[in-house]
Amino acid sequence: MYSAADNRLDLIVDEPQILDRPCPSTRWEQFPYSSIAHHGEACCDVAREWVMSYDFAQLNGADAASGPRWLRQKWKWGPSPWPIHWCEAVERDTLDCGALGCMARELFAERGLQSFPAQFVQQYDEGATSQWFGKWDAEQVSTHWIDEDVIYHEACALVSGDGEVKLFDPSAGWWVNSRQAGGGYGGLLAVRLFDGDGRAWRWGRHTLRGDEWTKIAERP
Amino acid sequence: MKIYVSGLYSGGNPQPGVGIVRSLRQGYPNATLTGVEYSNRVSGIHWQDLDDLWIQRPWDELDLESYGAKVKALLDGGAYWISGSDLEAMWLADLFPDGHRNLLAPPMAAFKRIAKPGVEAHEGLPVAIPTHISTDVSDWDLHAFCRRHNWRVWLKGPYYDAARTPSWDVFEAARAALSKVWSTQKLFLQAHVGGYEESVMLSAYRGELLGAVSMRKRDITPEGKTWAGDVCDVPGDFLDPLRRIVRDLNWTGGGELEMVRDPKGQLWLLEWNPRFPAWVHGATIAGTNLPARLVQEASGILARPERADSEEFTRVVLEVPVRADYPLPPLPEPFAGAIGHSMKHPSGLPALAEQLHKNGRAMMDGEDEAADSGGAPAAVPESFLADLAGVDFEQVQTPEFLFFEKTAEGLFRQASERAHRISTNETQVVNAYSIKTNPDPRLIALARKHGFLAEGISLAEIQAALAVGFRTDECILNGPGKWWPRDMLPDGPLHAVFCDSIADLERTVEAMAAGDLAAHHVGVRIRTPNVTSRFGIPLDSPKTFRKLIDGVKRLPQDSKFGIHFHMASSHIGVAQWWHLFESILKWCRSIETLSGRSIEILDMGGGWFPDDWHDGEEGDFARAVDTVRALLPNVRQIVSEPGKAMAQPSMALAMRVLEIQQHEEDHVEAVVDASIAELPMHFFYPHRMLRRCGETGAWQPLRRGKTHLMGRLCMEHDVVAANVQLPEGTRAGDLIIFCDAGGYDRSMSYVFGRG
Numbered sequence: 001m002y003s004a005a006d007n008r009l010d011l012i013v014d015e016p017q018i019l020d021r022p023c024p025s026t027r028w029e030q031f032p033y034s035s036i037a038h039h040g041e042a043c044c045d046v047a048r049e050w051v052m053s054y055d056f057a058q059l060n061g062a063d064a065a066s067g068p069r070w071l072r073q074k075w076k077w078g079p080s081p082w083p084i085h086w087c088e089a090v091e092r093d094t095l096d097c098g099a100l101g102c103m104a105r106e107l108f109a110e111r112g113l114q115s116f117p118a119q120f121v122q123q124y125d126e127g128a129t130s131q132w133f134g135k136w137d138a139e140q141v142s143t144h145w146i147d148e149d150v151i152y153h154e155a156c157a158l159v160s161g162d163g164e165v166k167l168f169d170p171s172a173g174w175w176v177n178s179r180q181a182g183g184g185y186g187g188l189l190a191v192r193l194f195d196g197d198g199r200a201w202r203w204g205r206h207t208l209r210g211d212e213w214t215k216i217a218e219r220p
Numbered sequence: 221m222k223i224y225v226s227g228l229y230s231g232g233n234p235q236p237g238v239g240i241v242r243s244l245r246q247g248y249p250n251a252t253l254t255g256v257e258y259s260n261r262v263s264g265i266h267w268q269d270l271d272d273l274w275i276q277r278p279w280d281e282l283d284l285e286s287y288g289a290k291v292k293a294l295l296d297g298g299a300y301w302i303s304g305s306d307l308e309a310m311w312l313a314d315l316f317p318d319g320h321r322n323l324l325a326p327p328m329a330a331f332k333r334i335a336k337p338g339v340e341a342h343e344g345l346p347v348a349i350p351t352h353i354s355t356d357v358s359d360w361d362l363h364a365f366c367r368r369h370n371w372r373v374w375l376k377g378p379y380y381d382a383a384r385t386p387s388w389d390v391f392e393a394a395r396a397a398l399s400k401v402w403s404t405q406k407l408f409l410q411a412h413v414g415g416y417e418e419s420v421m422l423s424a425y426r427g428e429l430l431g432a433v434s435m436r437k438r439d440i441t442p443e444g445k446t447w448a449g450d451v452c453d454v455p456g457d458f459l460d461p462l463r464r465i466v467r468d469l470n471w472t473g474g475g476e477l478e479m480v481r482d483p484k485g486q487l488w489l490l491e492w493n494p495r496f497p498a499w500v501h502g503a504t505i506a507g508t509n510l511p512a513r514l515v516q517e518a519s520g521i522l523a524r525p526e527r528a529d530s531e532e533f534t535r536v537v538l539e540v541p542v543r544a545d546y547p548l549p550p551l552p553e554p555f556a557g558a559i560g561h562s563m564k565h566p567s568g569l570p571a572l573a574e575q576l577h578k579n580g581r582a583m584m585d586g587e588d589e590a591a592d593s594g595g596a597p598a599a600v601p602e603s604f605l606a607d608l609a610g611v612d613f614e615q616v617q618t619p620e621f622l623f624f625e626k627t628a629e630g631l632f633r634q635a636s637e638r639a640h641r642i643s644t645n646e647t648q649v650v651n652a653y654s655i656k657t658n659p660d661p662r663l664i665a666l667a668r669k670h671g672f673l674a675e676g677i678s679l680a681e682i683q684a685a686l687a688v689g690f691r692t693d694e695c696i697l698n699g700p701g702k703w704w705p706r707d708m709l710p711d712g713p714l715h716a717v718f719c720d721s722i723a724d725l726e727r728t729v730e731a732m733a734a735g736d737l738a739a740h741h742v743g744v745r746i747r748t749p750n751v752t753s754r755f756g757i758p759l760d761s762p763k764t765f766r767k768l769i770d771g772v773k774r775l776p777q778d779s780k781f782g783i784h785f786h787m788a789s790s791h792i793g794v795a796q797w798w799h800l801f802e803s804i805l806k807w808c809r810s811i812e813t814l815s816g817r818s819i820e821i822l823d824m825g826g827g828w829f830p831d832d833w834h835d836g837e838e839g840d841f842a843r844a845v846d847t848v849r850a851l852l853p854n855v856r857q858i859v860s861e862p863g864k865a866m867a868q869p870s871m872a873l874a875m876r877v878l879e880i881q882q883h884e885e886d887h888v889e890a891v892v893d894a895s896i897a898e899l900p901m902h903f904f905y906p907h908r909m910l911r912r913c914g915e916t917g918a919w920q921p922l923r924r925g926k927t928h929l930m931g932r933l934c935m936e937h938d939v940v941a942a943n944v945q946l947p948e949g950t951r952a953g954d955l956i957i958f959c960d961a962g963g964y965d966r967s968m969s970y971v972f973g974r975g
């Protein structure tokens with residue numbers, strides 16, 4: 001993943017599994033969230049305006065807190081090169097979770113809602129991760145988000161009440177289940193949201209502290 | 221201990237019987253569990269946990285009195301009964317008005333307080349009830365409800381069944397089908413609530429809550445039924461009032477509150493079911509065995525301890541052996557020439573509903589009185605009657621359209637006055653009359669008299685406006701075929717031209733540059749995403765959006781720039797139209813910012829249903845002007861197109877009854893001399909109808925009923941109204957007036973069957 005702010009790409013650390021730390025892989029412990037870049041010209045102005053206006057049209061009169069499911073309809077989840085600009089992103093058929101997470105965040109902000117970047121570590125198995133590795137590698141884009149049977153993923157945390165958040169995964173088009181009982185295939189192992197001031201946020205029965213990784217479930 | 225469990229249907233929309241049996245078996249491994257069913261086609265009878273079966277004849281064959289006596293004997297003998305079917309539970313509540321200690325089902329008084337759609341008993345729970353309306357009211361009012369709720373509405377039966385009715389013709393078909401299935405006219409329309417579905421299941425005995433769990437659907441069938449879910453405790457702010465309500469209702473048995481949680485977190489209560497839900501065993505898997513708790517409380521015999529295997533459950537499809545003593549019945553052959561087997565639902569509940577209606581059981585009392593009387597007729601405006609009073613019907617050659625001059629004059633004046641009131645010093649609001657809605661010169665003249673602009677979709681329509689006295693600079697040209705016929709382009713400059721496509725935009729730019737076309741305003745019609753339309757420049761891809769921006773930049777600088785959008789509010793609903801309006805303003809702001817061209821004219825149509833336009837909140841329109849000014853400060857003129865709202869009430873169709881045909885079971889067909897050729901919009905919306913009394917000459921509004929008004933054409937689908945009640949004494953030669961026929965009924969009517 002790429003961060004325009006930090007101009008960082010592919011932070012890969014070779015490390016053993018560290019089970020007791022909230023983030024199950026050290027390679028993502030300090031990893032920044034992704035942002036779509038802007039050329040500062042009309043090309044990106046038009047693209048970004050289109051995304052914002054398109055979102056409002058897609059709301060269809062529903063509540064502003066509804067998840068922007070149309071993102072997943074418009075773009076397949078898949079490899080995308082980094083850095084990426086707005087004018088490039090809108091033309092692609094596939095976008096990765098970093099780009100989709102960034103778009104969701106911008107859309108919630110445009111709707112007047114507060115949201116934060118959210119990073120996940122999710123459990124899968126090596127069958128799944130080897131498939132993804134092959135696909136991303138073939139497109140010659142970074143595979144640093146895959147670490148054996150766990151993956152790094154980006155989403156969006158929407159403030160839904162006083163001290164409360166909901167987690168929207170735009171790559172899947174769903175709200176992440178806060179009642180999830182444990183890890184396992186597709187299960188969420190750790191979350192970090194970036195609120196900038198380290199506040200405690202309620203997410204179902206969990207408490208997520210801003211800017212820190214929170215362990216959600218043990219790796220089975 | 222012997223426990224009877226009914227409701228064993230296990231298809232795609234299953235009953236809870238099998239789940240109850242599985243839970244009881246877990247709590248009471250040695251109990252004798254007997255399955256009760258009314259059809260040997262119900263697959264749940266073969267479930268392995270059942271020790272015995274008590275198969276009854278189908279409900280339409282059953283003698284309820286003798287069957288009731290047998291059930292009573294079982295209960296008196298010490299057996300317990302858990303009903304898995306709402307209607308059976310209602311019948312049992314009626315059978316035992318004072319309850320029975322072994323009948324584990326709610327009392328009749330509780331049924332009345334959980335009746336849909338109001339669910340009176342919900343008071344105190346942190347839930348809201350979705351907006352609803354009984355189908356007792358007139359079709360005119362039902363149509364208004366659908367529009368108000370953006371056609372996102374459900375027609376629901378009194379016990380089960382719901383049909384999404386996104387348009388009037390679908391509503392009419394669904395109403396006919398549900399009324400037939402459930403033997404009642406008493407249905408209701410409910411506004412859709414979007415969100416995630418969740419339920420609370422409870423178990424209680426004689427008013428004491430024995431337990432409750434919350435379940436969120438995590439996977440659903442195509443019908444929206446639970447396929448998987450997660451289970452957790454009910455939060456205190458729900459559980460405490462629930463406990464009080466259960467005590468107040470003196471509830472016994474299982475129950476389920478079906479709800480939707482909207483994006484803001486508000487819970488909406490859709491139904492309170494008087495039985496355990498089909499996912500009951502999912503909760504047992506999660507450690508709360510509510511059927512066993514119920515039996516334990518009733519019997520005093522301790523159930524096996526509960527055990528949580530998982531907080532989540534899911535379903536799978538299983539094949540099980542068929543019991544040798546209940547071989548599968550044959551599958552009926554499809555009807556000759558038909559597709560599918562056309563079988564009745566094996567639960568047989570519609571048959572029980574019919575039985576209960578025929579027997580006039582207590583729980584159905586009064587249910588159909590209002591509905592069977594045809595409901596209230598729609599109110600007919602005084603101005604209609606005043607216009608009718610001026611018609612010499614001796615001279616009317618039916619079928620004939622009648623011009624309602626007083627009505628039309630009033631509508632145009634009202635619209636004009638409102639435009640004037642909501643105009644400001646900075647922004648003028650002006651109406652435009654859409655000629656296509658009805659090109660009658662009398663209506664075009666009224667539009668001109670009241671300061672409307674004329675909006676045409678062809679040069680022929682513009683010429684029609686000019687013929688009545690409009691100037692070219694009072695005309696707006698619009699639509700994909702606006703340049704037809706080519707030789708009719710007037711000489712003077714038009715007020716505005718709106719391009720319907722990128723190609724049209726390029727052609728217009730060229731024509732203006734060449735001096736072939738002059739207009740004070742030139743702009744584009746845009747089509748927002750998520751709206752089904754063939755008109756305007758689509759905005760559903762960044763590429764087209766970019767082309768639009770480039771095109772707008774090329775427009776001549778000496779004409780003012782504008783945007784037009786049009787969507788029929790009667791189709792998409794009023795609230796949805798206002799959302800679309802806001803959406804358009806956002807697009808406009810983007811276009812203005814990116815192209816550098818100020819938007820000076822905004823043309824907003826239309827297709828308003830007359831009541832929504834004329835009786836709509838003036839505040840909504842005034843706020844819209846404020847919003848435009850805030851987002852697009854350069855707009856100087858807002859053109860408001862009411863569309864058919866002006867024309868539709870301004871004409872009616874007079875027709876005469878040709879023949880009345882009496883058929884079986886009160887079914888009447890009245891043939892009239894009008895037809896779908898004069899009423900092509902008959903299935904889009906209801907029309908208010910009047911019959912002139914032969915004796916007194918008084919106008920009698922028609923209620924809803926079982927008479928079909930058949931058109932004069934030899935066309936199978938020429939039925940101009942399928943559900944009216946002709947007043948007593950109606951005979952051949954009587955005059956019937958179809959009001960609200962002055963819009964597209966008039967302008968799209970065609971000559972057919974007249975020789």
